[in-house]
Structures are given as structure tokens and as C-alpha cells.
Amino acid sequence: MKRLGSFLLYLSLALVAIFQIFPIVWLFLFSLKDNREIFSGDPFALPSQFRWENYTKVWEGGIGIYFWNSVWITALAILFTVLFASMATFAITRMKWKLSKLVLGLCMVGMMIPIHSSIIPLFKMFLNVNLIDSPWSIVITYTAYNLPITIMILLGFYYTLPREIEEAAIIDGCSVPQMFFRIILPMTIPVMSTTVIINMIYNWNEFVFVNTFISSDHYKTLTVGIQNFIGQYMTDWGAIGATLVISVLPILLAFIFFSNKVVEGLSSSAVKG
Amino acid sequence: MKQKKAITLLFALFLSILVIAGCSNSDKEKASGSGDSGDEKTIKFMHLWPEGSSKTHYTIVEEIISNFENENPGVNVEVEVLSNEQYKDKIKVLSTSNELPDVGMTWAAGYLTPYVDGKKFTPLDDILQSDLKDSFVPGTAEAYAIDGKTYGLPLELNIATIFYNKAIFDEYGLEAPKTYDEFKNVIKTLSDNGVAPIALGNKDRWTGSLWYMYLADRIGGADVLTSAINRSGTFEDPALVSAAKEIQNMVDMNAFVKGFNGLADEEAKSMFMNSQAAMYLIGSWDLPNFTTNEDIPKEFRDSIGFFNFPTVDGKGELTSHVGGPGVGLFVSEDSDVKEEAKKFVSYFVKAWGEKSVTQAGVIPATKLDASSLELPQMYIDVLNELSNATNITLFADVQMSPEVAEVHLTQIQALFGKEATPEDFAKKHEEALSAQ
Amino acid sequence: MSNKWIIAFYVLPALLLIGIFIFIPLALSGYYGFMDWDGIGAMTFIGLENYTAALQDVKFWDSAWHSFLLAIFSTLSLLIYLAIALILASKIKGSDLLRKIYLIPMLLSSVAIAQLWIKIYNPTSGMLNQILLKIGVENPPAWLAETSIVLYAIFIPILWQYAGFYILIYYAALKNIPDSIIEAARIDGASPVQIALRIKLPLIMGIVKVTIVLAVVGSLKYFDLIYVMTGGGPNSASEVMASYMYKLAFDTNNFGYGSAIGFLLLIITLVVTYIVRKLTATKEEIQY
Numbered sequence: 001m002k003r004l005g006s007f008l009l010y011l012s013l014a015l016v017a018i019f020q021i022f023p024i025v026w027l028f029l030f031s032l033k034d035n036r037e038i039f040s041g042d043p044f045a046l047p048s049q050f051r052w053e054n055y056t057k058v059w060e061g062g063i064g065i066y067f068w069n070s071v072w073i074t075a076l077a078i079l080f081t082v083l084f085a086s087m088a089t090f091a092i093t094r095m096k097w098k099l100s101k102l103v104l105g106l107c108m109v110g111m112m113i114p115i116h117s118s119i120i121p122l123f124k125m126f127l128n129v130n131l132i133d134s135p136w137s138i139v140i141t142y143t144a145y146n147l148p149i150t151i152m153i154l155l156g157f158y159y160t161l162p163r164e165i166e167e168a169a170i171i172d173g174c175s176v177p178q179m180f181f182r183i184i185l186p187m188t189i190p191v192m193s194t195t196v197i198i199n200m201i202y203n204w205n206e207f208v209f210v211n212t213f214i215s216s217d218h219y220k221t222l223t224v225g226i227q228n229f230i231g232q233y234m235t236d237w238g239a240i241g242a243t244l245v246i247s248v249l250p251i252l253l254a255f256i257f258f259s260n261k262v263v264e265g266l267s268s269s270a271v272k273g
Numbered sequence: 274m275k276q277k278k279a280i281t282l283l284f285a286l287f288l289s290i291l292v293i294a295g296c297s298n299s300d301k302e303k304a305s306g307s308g309d310s311g312d313e314k315t316i317k318f319m320h321l322w323p324e325g326s327s328k329t330h331y332t333i334v335e336e337i338i339s340n341f342e343n344e345n346p347g348v349n350v351e352v353e354v355l356s357n358e359q360y361k362d363k364i365k366v367l368s369t370s371n372e373l374p375d376v377g378m379t380w381a382a383g384y385l386t387p388y389v390d391g392k393k394f395t396p397l398d399d400i401l402q403s404d405l406k407d408s409f410v411p412g413t414a415e416a417y418a419i420d421g422k423t424y425g426l427p428l429e430l431n432i433a434t435i436f437y438n439k440a441i442f443d444e445y446g447l448e449a450p451k452t453y454d455e456f457k458n459v460i461k462t463l464s465d466n467g468v469a470p471i472a473l474g475n476k477d478r479w480t481g482s483l484w485y486m487y488l489a490d491r492i493g494g495a496d497v498l499t500s501a502i503n504r505s506g507t508f509e510d511p512a513l514v515s516a517a518k519e520i521q522n523m524v525d526m527n528a529f530v531k532g533f534n535g536l537a538d539e540e541a542k543s544m545f546m547n548s549q550a551a552m553y554l555i556g557s558w559d560l561p562n563f564t565t566n567e568d569i570p571k572e573f574r575d576s577i578g579f580f581n582f583p584t585v586d587g588k589g590e591l592t593s594h595v596g597g598p599g600v601g602l603f604v605s606e607d608s609d610v611k612e613e614a615k616k617f618v619s620y621f622v623k624a625w626g627e628k629s630v631t632q633a634g635v636i637p638a639t640k641l642d643a644s645s646l647e648l649p650q651m652y653i654d655v656l657n658e659l660s661n662a663t664n665i666t667l668f669a670d671v672q673m674s675p676e677v678a679e680v681h682l683t684q685i686q687a688l689f690g691k692e693a694t695p696e697d698f699a700k701k702h703e704e705a706l707s708a709q
Numbered sequence: 710m711s712n713k714w715i716i717a718f719y720v721l722p723a724l725l726l727i728g729i730f731i732f733i734p735l736a737l738s739g740y741y742g743f744m745d746w747d748g749i750g751a752m753t754f755i756g757l758e759n760y761t762a763a764l765q766d767v768k769f770w771d772s773a774w775h776s777f778l779l780a781i782f783s784t785l786s787l788l789i790y791l792a793i794a795l796i797l798a799s800k801i802k803g804s805d806l807l808r809k810i811y812l813i814p815m816l817l818s819s820v821a822i823a824q825l826w827i828k829i830y831n832p833t834s835g836m837l838n839q840i841l842l843k844i845g846v847e848n849p850p851a852w853l854a855e856t857s858i859v860l861y862a863i864f865i866p867i868l869w870q871y872a873g874f875y876i877l878i879y880y881a882a883l884k885n886i887p888d889s890i891i892e893a894a895r896i897d898g899a900s901p902v903q904i905a906l907r908i909k910l911p912l913i914m915g916i917v918k919v920t921i922v923l924a925v926v927g928s929l930k931y932f933d934l935i936y937v938m939t940g941g942g943p944n945s946a947s948e949v950m951a952s953y954m955y956k957l958a959f960d961t962n963n964f965g966y967g968s969a970i971g972f973l974l975l976i977i978t979l980v981v982t983y984i985v986r987k988l989t990a991t992k993e994e995i996q997y
Contacts, residue, residue: 013796017810020873023825024813030824034568039543040834061325084723091719103720108922110731112978114930114951116958117971120369120741120748121734127370144730147723152923153878156916157885176715194881198874205818212366215353226820230356231326232600233558235539237824239325244821251816259809262881365959368749387962391750469833476853476942532832532851534943535859540831549833675961687944692856 027248031055031241038237054242061239062217063225063246070221071250073135074203077142081199082192084143085150090180092151093158094166104155110148119212126213137213138221142203150195157191193261200258204251222247314610315349316617317374321360321600329633337624341617348613368393375608376618378600379425381416383673388603389419395606396422400619405639408626410659413598413638416667425601426622427638428629431556432596432659433483436563440576441468441551449580451591453491456583460528463551472550473533474541478682481533481689482669483554483595484523487582488516491589495664501706502672508702517688517695519585524689534690546573554582556596557655561634564649579651581658590663597667598638673706680705735975742969747962759969768945769970772953773977775860779867779949780928780981784921786868787875791917794879795905808880815873823937826866827853853939856946863947867934871927875920882913918989925985929978950974 022044030038031054033047088107092100122141123132131137161184169179185192207223214220226243229236318338322330331354338350353374355363360378367373373393379385388394401414401423410430417425437449442459445466450456463470475481489498493512500506501513523529530541530550538555545553546562546569562569563577581591602621604614626639631646636656643656670678684701687693693701742759746752763769793811797804814822829836832851841849852862886909894904910917932951935941941948941956954974958967 009796009801013807016793017807020811020813023817023821026825027817027821035543036546036569039540040547040549044836057325084726087719088723091716095716095719097713097716103724106724106727106732108926108982109735109975109979110727111923111926112930112975112982113731113735114932114954114971114974116932116951116955117738117968117974118731118734120366120964121737122730123366124370124737125730125733127372132372140726141730144726147727148731149923151723152919153916156882156913156919159915160885160912176712180719190881190884194877197877201816211355211359212363223818223820227356227359228323228325228354230358231323232321232357234326234562236326240820240824244818247818248816248821252813255812255816256809259812259877262877263805263884362959365748365962369964387747387749391747393749476940478942530833532854535830535832535851535853535855535939537827540827544833676963679956679961683942683944686942690854690856690943692944 024248027241027244031238031245033241034238035236038241051238054238055246057236057239058225058229058242058246061225061228063222063243065218066220066222066225067246067250069135069219070204070223070247073138073142073221074200077139077146077203078196078199080139080143081146081150082195085147085154085195086185086188086192087180088147089151089154089158090184093155094184104151107148107151110145111152115145115208119208122209123212132213133215133219135214135219138209138219141209141213142199142206146199146202150199153195153198154188154191157188161187190262193258197255197258197262200251200254204247312347313349314347314613315351316376316610316614317351317353318617319353319355319360319364319374319377321355321357321378323354323356326356327633330629330635333625333628333632336628337621340624341620344620345613345616348610348617350617371607373605373607375605375610375614376621377603377605378428379417379603380600380671381425381427381598382667382671383675383678384671385417385424385603386419386674389424392606394424394603395608395611395615396424397426397604397615397618398423400615401426404619405622408623408639410638410640412665416598416671417601425603426618427598427601428622428625428635429558429599430597430636430638430659431558431599432594432655432662432665433487433554433556434579434581434594434655434658435552435554436545436559436577436579437552438545438548438550438576439578441548449578450583451580452587453583453585457526459552460523460526464527469530469544469550470527470552471529472541472545472553473529474536474538475529475533475686475689476536477538478685479668479670480538480541480554481520481685482682485516485520485685485688486595486666486669487554488519488585489513490593490595490664490666491582491585492516492519494588495590495593495666498669499666499672501702502669502677504706508706509699513702514695514699517698520688521691521695524691529689534686548573557636558599560636560651560655564651565634577651579654592658592662593664594658594662594666595668596665597671601638674709677702677705677709738968739972740968741965742972744965744968746965748958748964749962752965755965759966760973762966763969763973768948769950769953769973771945772941772948772950775947776929776931776949776951777981778860779864779931780925782864783868783871783924783928786872787917787920787924790872790875791879791910793872794876794883795909797876798880798883798909799901799905808876811876812873814870815877817870819870819933819937822866822870823934826934827938830862854943856943859939859943859947863935863938866938867931870934871924875924878916878920879913882916883909886912918986921985921989922982925981926978929981930974950977 026044029044029047032050032052034051037047092104126132126137165183166179169183205223210221210224211227226240229239229243320334322334324331338352342348342350364373364377368388379388379394405426409427413427413430414423417423417427442448445462447459447462450459460470473480486498489512492515493510497506497510497512501508501510530536530544533541542553542555544550563574584591602618604611604618608614622639626637629635629637630641630648630652641656643653670682673681680701684693684698688695688698743754743756744752745755797808830852832838832854837852838849850858853859890908891904894908899907930951931949932955935947935949936952936955939947941952950970951974954967954970957963957970
């Protein structure tokens with residue numbers, strides 16, 4: 001009975017796994033086809049002819065610079081977001097002050113705004129401070145717009161951190177910054193990794209802000225590279241597929257790295273220490 | 274200890290990224306400096322033909338710009354390219370902050386009106402009367418005129434015709450229909466034999482609008498739709514209602530591919546290109562796919578022909594078309610380099626007219642001497658249709674104001690999906706048109 | 710620990726960023742809501758006209774209902790994600806690999822996911838209908854073309870897209886539970902299912918509540934896949950609040966009205982979130 005149960009469990013887990021992994025396989029096949037093959041028939045059929053030229057086409061389209069912009073803009077925005085969000089969450093959950101509920105409320109409201117209603121006001125603001133067509137407008141926007149959700153996720157974890165450790169630290173004569181950077185932050189590596197992954201995905205795939213705020217080619221990011229292949233009357237889907245494959249690889253690697261941190265972090269953290 | 278290391282590492286990374294970001298920020302200083310600094314003048318130009326998807330268009334634009342810069346020392350053209358949707362969104366955002374490019378692309382009539390009312394575009398009549406006198410096909414530049422002034426100069430001219438797959442037609446002994454009864458017979462024969470008669474991607478909605486416009490034109494004459502839109506007539510005209518009825522009859526005959534209301538035009542097109550549907554109503558911008566595009570098998574390209582929308586019960590003219598100019602160039606009213614920008618537009622229109630048809634397969638809105646060019650037969654046929662045309666009705670959603678166009682397009686989907694009766698369809702249009 | 714300066718040091722960076730770059734635009738868009746403005750010409754102040762018009766706008770309320778349905782489905786599907794996370798976190802063989810695989814769809818951009826599902830749903834050549842035909846279903850539906858099913862058809866890719874996101878959060882929360890607690894329960898003879906439901910679940914209840922709020926808020930302002938896959942059609946059958954707002958502001962030049970709808974979206978979200986928080990409230994946060 002128990003064996004049958006675990007067999008069924010694994011079977012269903014495996015089915016779900018297939019369902020979740022097939023988009024990557026599909027995307028790869030997609031990137032090697034031309035429009036005719038993409039639109040007709042079986043999406044999982046092998047391409048009649050492997051069109052690697054989709055990749056060369058994409059590469060010659062100057063994707064390198066977009067790629068680099070995506071990397072540093074994403075990384076920088078993540079750093080700011082996770083650091084500031086951790087600090088704010090620390091203050092909200094670990095210190096007693098009157099306005100903490102209000103600040104938390106503001107964060108919640110901040111999550112609720114549809115980006116299309118803030119895009120025109122934001123454009124005007126950045127124009128006034130001369131940040132239009134500067135990558136900083138993108139870094140700042142990503143940081144600000146990801147802060148609320150990051151704080152919300154961190155919040156649930158901070159509430160569960162045992163208070164005894166802090167008390168011990170205070171008794172040992174730790175200052176607040178020492179406690180935050182040396183004790184709290186390392187303890188939250190698993191959840192920080194979680195928020196890093198989430199932020200990374202958001203920033204990496206975002207294109208509305210980039211398209212609106214950036215006009216120079218040398219500041220555009222990878223998602224804009226896709227736009228290059230969408231035409232007025234014709235769209236080169238094979239090349240879009242190739243761009244998507246190129247853009248998913250680094251994020252897949254980074255994801256595996258941080259995904260391990262979600263587990264590893266804890267074993268080296270102070271909880272067990 | 275381990276944690277301390279990790280944190281130090283984190284901050285080192287953070288700092289190094291700041292430094293790198295700082296570096297890449299410094300070359301912006303060099304790149305910027307638009308407008309006129311000293312003797313150098315910069316024209317900002319936005320267009321919607323990215324290199325990846327519209328290589329031939331893009332290349333011509335680059336050629337024109339570099340020739341223009343060579344002939345006009347001290348003038349630079351700074352280009353930004355976006356895809357269609359993104360272009361429209363960005364123009365919208367830029368206009369709210371008075372930041373439109375010096376030269377950009379616009380659509381005719383309904384799209385243009387708010388920009389003209391808001392004094393964002395400058396009249397181009399001076400270059401139209403001097404440099405470009407008599408160079409446009411009659412009726413094309415007029416689509417960009419509001420209250421007697423012209424605010425855009427068109428680059429393309431298209432008509433919609435029904436393309437058909439001769440191989441499929443031959444297989445069932447069919448011929449290109451001249452009358453609507455013959456056309457219905459074609460649909461019935463194909464449908465009875467399990468062949469999807471017409472590829473239609475009505476998710477995009479303007480595609481279904483083409484079918485409706487042609488039926489309205491044939492049943493009620495060339496003016497009926499236009500006068501309903503410009504309020505000299507009414508949308509509850511019996512001809513406009515019976516055109517709507519006829520659409521639903523076609524749907525009942527299974528004339529259109531399965532699930533057309535959920536398909537994008539691109540998906541429908543690919544069905545036609547893969548011989549999964551026998552007919553496809555589309556603008557002449559798709560001609561390269563049926564003639565010169567080497568990515569498409571020659572066998573397929575050779576099997577494609579086109580016919581004009583048939584007459585309905587002896588009514589309507591085969592020479593009356595749905596179509597009109599596509600994108601055109603505007604010059605911003607607030608431009609600091611207006612004179613240079615106008616000069617550039619004039620230069621661009623002329624050069625585009627010479628190059629576009631042979632290099633990119635685009636029929637320009639400027640007059641062409643077809644006999645002097647070497648073109649595929651289908652182009653010659655379409656150009657002949659254009660020169661023999663007795664009427665070209667501008668695409669309905671372009672004629673209408675954006676607000677009414679949205680009602681029209683939603684109603685088109687409802688009509689094709691049989692969620693609105695022909696009477697309701699007409700009534701909703703009449704309401705929207707009289708409300709503005 | 711109540712030194713004002715220390716608190717300010719920790720809170721201000723986040724607060725300033727949110728205040729300046731989220732709340733000022735928000736206030737501005739509320740202000741545009743009082744205007745008759747096409748986004749191109751001059752603005753005219755028209756008071757509450759846009760807001761009262763919106764309240765009587767049947768299309769707006771239809772789209773609000775669609776968004777609301779999405780919120781319900783997203784919240785219900787949290788149960789499935791939670792179950793998967795509980796299984797993955799219970800140290801079964803291969804759970805590490807499975808977990809990574811399960812999160813893959815989340816990495817793809819909406820552009821890719823939309824294309825994939827458009828192809829799956831294609832009425833003639835799509836995978837779904839091919840399978841249905843093979844198992845003997847006659848005339849399977851055109852999923853994205855029929856007004857009665859399009860909304861539900863489009864929910865599936867949305868839920869699928871976000872599955873990884875929630876599984877990841879739950880998994881991290883479960884891994885955060887000290888082993889000693891679970892070890893103690895095991896020694897007391899609790900079965901894995903008991904441990905999952907009686908011990909693990911209550912311990913991560915705080916984060917579960919957060920995810921409910923995230924799911925509701927995210928659904929009410931959802932835009933991406935719907936816009937690409939159906940454009941809100943056919944005949945507005947899959948229109949949601951955000952896509953309706955976008956159409957008004959960017960397609961039909963009704964910028965003032967669009968801003969008012971955007972603002973109403975926010976208010977509706979606030980109200981719904983408040984209700985959700987009240988419904989899920991417990992007296993105290995769980996402590997170890």
C-alpha cells in the first residue's frame with residue numbers, strides 16, 4: 001500500500017515536471033524554425049532544417065550591448081531593492097515606533113498601482129531632472145517598484161526570526177548596525193535569495209519602462225532586442241525565439257545558483273550556529 | 274566569520290558595479306547634446322521599421338539619411354527605431370510632455386486629428402506646393418489634410434484585394450469569382466470538400482473590418498460608409514445593415530477558418546501561406562510574400578493570384594477599393610530645427626518614392642512610372658488596379674476618431690461572433706458617431 | 710531601541726523611493742482623473758465627471774468582474790502550490806531537482822509564455838485540440854475565440870506562469886523552520902502528513918497570508934498575457950481592469966478617463982485587500 005502510494009506520488013510529480021519543463025524544450029525548437037514552421041503543425045516537431053542563422057542574425061543585431069545593459073541594470077536594481085527592503089523590514093518588525101503600521105500600509109498601497117497609470121507621470125518627473133535616456137531612470141524605477149513586494153515577502157520571514165538571538169547580541173554589546181549586518185542579514189539568506197530570484201525575473205523581463213525612458217540604442221536592454229524583430233506587417237518569430245533562448249540562459253544559471261542558496265543559507269546561518 | 278566575508282563580498286560587488294555604471298554614464302555626456310549646439314543641427318527622427326523585421330525598409334532609411342547628411346553639411350539625423358505598438362505608445366507619452374521628435378511617423382485622418390487640434394504637428398503645405406508639387410497620387414496626401422492644411426506626407430499606398438491559392442482552386446475546378454453568387458459558390462464548394470475557404474485573423478479586428486467595408490461598398494455604393502462616418506449620412510442606412518447581415522451569412526456558411534475571432538492576422542496569414550486556407554483578404558503590403566520573398570517556396574508564390582472583391586447582385590464597381598495611404602511623416606510644431614526637418618521630410622519622400630518599390634516592395638504614395646521599372650507581374654497588376662481605381666475608401670478605423678474606431682472594432686468582433694445583430698451593430702455605431 | 714535616527718536610517722531609503730517614484734505618480738494620475746485630457750492637447754478641469762462616468766460604465770464593471778474572478782482563481786490555486794511545496798520540502802528523493810524544474814516557467818518572459826499558449830490553444834493545429842480529437846472529442850472549442858470560455862482559457866496560463874513564484878516562497882518558508890521542531894514531532898510519532906498539516910502549516914501561516922494578499926493584488930492589476938493573447942477580446946469577453954485602462958489611455962486618447970479608471974482600480978484593490986486581511990486575521994502572529 002505504501003509503495004503504491006509513493007509510486008503514485010512520484011508519477012504525478014513527474015507529470016507535473018514534464019509540464020513545467022516543456023516550455024524550455026519548445027522554446028529551443030521554436031528558435032530554430034522559420035515563421036512557416038512555427039505557425040503550422042506540431043510545436044514539438046523537429047525543424048525541417050536547423051536554422052542556426054536565427055542566432056547569428058540576432059547576434060549581428062547588436063544584442064551584446066543589450067545583454068550587458070540587462071546584466072548590470074538588473075544586478076544593481078536587485079542590490080538596492082534587497083538591501084533597502086531588508087533595512088526597512090528590519091525597522092518595521094524589530095523596532096517599536098508609532099508610524100511602523102503606516103509605513104507598512106504605504107508599501108501595500110505601492111504594490112497596487114498598475115504601471116500604465118504611472119508611466120506618464122514618471123516620464124515627466126525624469127524629464128524634469130534630466131534622467132530621460134539615462135540608465136539611472138531604469139535602475140531607480142525598478143528599485144522603487146520592486147520594494148513593496150520585496151518588503152512584503154521579507155516581512156513574513158522576519159516575524160518568525162527568534163528574538164532570543166538579538167537579545168543575546170544586545171547583551172554582548174552589539175550595536176544596531178552590527179546586529180543588522182552581521183546577524184540578521186546572514187540569517188535571512190534563504191529569503192533574501194528568494195527575493196533576489198523574484199526581483200531578477202521581474203527586472204530581466206521588463207520592457208515597458210525601458211522602451212519609454214530610453215531612446216539611445218546603447219542603453220537599451222535585452223527585452224528591447226526582441227522588439228527589433230517585430231515588424232509593421234511581418235514579424236520574424238524565429239529570431240525572437242533565438243533572442244528569448246539567449247536571454248533565458250543567464251537567468252537560468254543565476255536561478256540555479258540562488259535557488260541553492262535558498263536551502264544552503266540556513267545550514268550556515270546563526271539559527272543552528 | 275563566514276558571514277562577515279559574504280557581506281564584505283556583497284559590498285565589494287556593489288561598489289564595483291557603481292564604478293562600472295559610472296563609467297558607462299560618462300560616455301553619455303558625449304553622445305547627448307541634441308538640438309543645435311553651435312553650427313551643428315540635429316534632427317531627431319523616429320520610425321517604426323526595425324532592422325530585424327524590416328531589413329529592406331531599414332536599409333533604405335539609412336541610405337536616405339546618410340545621403341541627406343552628406344548633402345547638408347552641419348545637419349545630423351539622430352534615429353530611434355521602435356516596433357509598431359511600442360512606437361504608438363511612446364509617441365503618446367512623448368506628446369504628453371511636449372517631447373515629440375522633430376520628424377516622426379503618423380497615420381492619416383482619425384489618428385492625426387488630436388495631434389493637429391493640440392497643435393503638435395506643423396502644416397507641410399509649403400513643401401507640398403513647392404518641392405513636392407504634383408508628386409503624390411491624388412487622394413493620398415489629402416487623407417492627411419485637416420481644415421485645408423496638410424499635416425503629414427504619406428509614404429505608402431495600399432489597396433486590399435483577395436489573394437487566392439490557384440492550386441486549391443484548380444483542384445476543385447474553381448475560378449476567380451466576378452459576382453457575389455459565384456463567390457458564395459466557391460465558398461460552398463471548398464467548405465463541402467473540407468477546405469477552409471478564407472483565412473481571417475479577427476483578433477486584430479481591422480481584418481474583419483475589411484470584409485465589412487467591401488460588402489458595404491458593393492451593396493450601398495462607394496460613399497455610404499464614408500458619409501455615415503463624416504455624418505452627412507447615417508450608419509443605420511439599410512445598405513450598412515444588410516452588409517452586416519451578409520457578414521453573418523458568410524459566417525454561417527463556414528466561410529472563415531475555425532476560431533477566427535481568436536486568431537491574430539499573422540496566424541491567419543500563415544494558414545494561407547501553408548495552403549491551409551484558400552483565400553485571404555489583405556492589403557498590398559503583403560505583395561512581397563507572394564512575389565519576391567525568397568524565404569517562401571517559389572512553388573507557393575507562383576500559385577497565388579488575386580481578384581477584386583466581387584459585385585453583389587450587380588451592384589457596386591469592381592474598381593472601387595478599400596485601402597489608402599499607410600504611414601506618413603510629420604514635423605513637430607515645437608521643433609527647434611523646423612526648416613531643416615521640413616527639408617529632410619521633402620528629401621525623404623522623394624528618395625523613398627524612387628527606392629521603395631524596387632528595394633523593399635512597398636508601393637509609395639508618390640507617382641510611379643511603372644513602365645520604367647522591372648517589377649514582378651503581380652506588382653504591375655496591382656499598380657494597374659490603382660491607376661484604374663474609381664474610388665479608394667480609407668480603412669474605416671483610420672477614418673474614425675480613435676474613440677469611435679474602438680467601438681467599430683469591438684462591434685466587428687461581436688458581429689462576426691454573432692453576439693450582435695446587424696441592427697444592433699448599426700445602432701452602436703450610430704450612437705458612437707453622433708456622441709462625438 | 711527607539712532611537713529615531715536609527716529608525717530613520719533604516720526606513721528612509723525605501724520610504725523615499727516609494728514615496729517619490731510611486732506615490733507622486735499616483736497622485737498625479739489621480740489628478741489627471743479630474744481632467745478632460747487626450748494626452749495631446751490642453752487639459753480642462755471637469756471635476757468628478759470621469760469618476761461618475763466610470764461608476765456607470767458597464768464595460769468597466771464587466772472588466773472589474775473579470776479581474777475579480779482571476780483573483781478568486783489565483784487565491785484558490787495557492788492551495789495547490791502549497792501542497793506541492795509541502796511535498797517538495799519533505800525531503801523526498803529528487804526533491805531538489807524537481808523543485809528547480811517546477812520553477813522554470815517563471816523564468817520565461819510573458820512574450821514567450823503568450824506565444825507558447827497561443828500555439829497550444831490554436832483551434833486547428835494546436836496541441837490541446839489535437840489531443841482532444843485523438844481521444845474522440847468531436848469539434849473541440851476554439852478556446853480563445855468563444856466569449857463563454859476565453860476568460861477561463863486565459864486564466865490557465867496566468868496561474869501556470871505564477872506557480873513557480875508561490876512555490877518558491879512557500880519552499881523558502883518551509884526551509885526556514887528549524888529542524889529541531891520537526892525532529893521533536895517525529896520522535897513523538899507524528900506521521901509526515903500530520904507534521905505537514907499540524908506543525909509546518911501553522912508555522913508558515915504568516916507567509917501564507919502574505920501570498921494571499923500578493924495573489925489578490927497581482928490579479929486585480931493583471932495585464933500582460935491578456936493583452937498579448939486576446940487583446941481583451943473577443944467582444945471584450947476577456948477584458949480586465951488594467952487592459953481596459955490601457956485601451957482608454959493609449960488607444961482611444963481618453964487619458965483623463967483612463968487615469969480615473971486606474972485610480973478606481975487602486976481603490977477597489979484597497980477595499981478587497983482590506984477585506985481579505987480582515988478575513989485572514991488572527992489574534993497573534995505565531996511565535997516559536
